[in-house]
Amino acid sequence: MIQCRALLLxxxxxxxxxxxxxxxxxxxxxxxATIHLMAERVASGDMTTANTPEEKRVLRLMKEVNLINAHVPASAQSKLVMRNEIRVLMVEKGMPSFYISCHFVPLRATS
Structure with a gap:
């Protein structure tokens, strides 16, 4: 619900x-009404059907307008922004180096 609200705002x-x-x-x-009708068609997977000239204009507009929601947590755009930030850090500071060390102590069987 929180993500839906953030998406709307x-x-x-x-x-x-x-x-x-x-x-x-x-x-x-x-x-x-035509925009709503075409949005429902696109949501159902139909990106090509346009019965009237007005519907054709709506489809052209949908191709020319980009949706931006980078400030919505866990959205595809916010993940893309984070990925780009990581790439910039790699260019600026170099590739990350991770060293993980684990030391396991075997358990002794008690009798």
Missing amino acids: RTSFKVGRASFDHIAAQFGTVSP
Whole structure:
């Protein structure tokens, strides 16, 4: 429940600066009902079916807009951010070295 709440509060959309005006104008030409319908289709696995021109616009918009939720714990994007941070540390400080030493003492049988 906590992750779902964080997902709802911290998710944002990202588009390229050059295409922002065009995409914003396209969002104004489609209805929320069509966006909802297409989101349900995509969620069920259908990424290609578009019956009307408006549905085709929604599919094009979905391909141009990126979803950002890197601040949601345990999300795929937050894991990607952590991986990138590890790579930067490896470039900056070198490969990590781990030394694990274990000393086992055999147990004696008591009679």
